[in-house]
Amino acid sequence: MVVNQVRWRPPIYGSYxxxxxxxxxxxxQQIGLGMVIQDQDGNMMGSSAQKVKTNSTPKAAEACAILRGLTFAFVTGLLLVLVKSDALEVVNMxxxxxxxxxxxxxxxxxIQELLLCNSGCLISYVSKKMNVVAHNISKLALSIDEDCYLLESYPPCVERTIVLISLFLVLWFAFNKKKSHR
Incomplete structure (x- = not known):
């Protein structure tokens, strides 16, 4: 039996x-946009839930989320090295x-212009399983009246997921540390 391993990968130290x-x-005809910025330890450095009234295509909506996420990071001064989206076709475009x-x-x-301004920043595909926090924030965005921007925090709707991810990271780091000392 083949098991697909899903593993969180941190950005390099000092970047996001x-x-x-x-x-x-x-x-x-509304789209909820969810974005989350994390550091190398998985800490939430920023998150945003935004609602847009539009009749855009799903691909255009995903591209809009990426653009707004990049803009949010740029405005807050967080140096991104990696952008992840579960919209494979958009990432490839x-x-x-x-x-x-x-x-x-x-x-x-x-998006391409912002990536060039943030030299060294790459964009890549991530599976839906590894994009749960951003997805849950996008669902929350559909129920809010005003856009929400949080620094070093996240909406309560993703707290359980964050706690589980944090627990996983602690166990994973402990296991790998123990494994490397053998």
Whole structure:
């Protein structure tokens, strides 16, 4: 039996990782954007829940979340080295460097510019399993009246997930430390 191992990977010391995701409410034509910025120890350095009224495509919504997450990090002065999204096609469009037409092209071009400004920052795909915190924040965004920006904190709706991730990290680091001393 093959088991897929899902493991959190920290950014390098002194830098940060951004995860983004979206939730769509088709009936109200609203998109919830969720973003979370973590340091090398998994600590929450920033999070944001934002709601956008739009009839955009799901890909454009994911690109919007990435762009707003990058903007949030840039404004707060957090040096990103990694941006993660579970929207594989969008990540590939951004990485391709090609000019893209239509609605999503505007987002992709701006994202590419911000990545260039933040030299050394990479974007990559992450599985939905490893993007739960950003996803839960995006679901929360659909229920709020005003955009929410938190520094060194996170919304209460993701507290249980954060505690479980923290517990996992403590156990993982302890196991690997013990393993390396053998």
């Amino acid at each position: 990782k951004l995860n983004t995701d979206t939730s769509l409410d088709i009936s109200s 951004i990485k391709s460097g090609k000019e893209i037409s239509a609605e999503i092209g505007l987002f992709v071009g701006d």
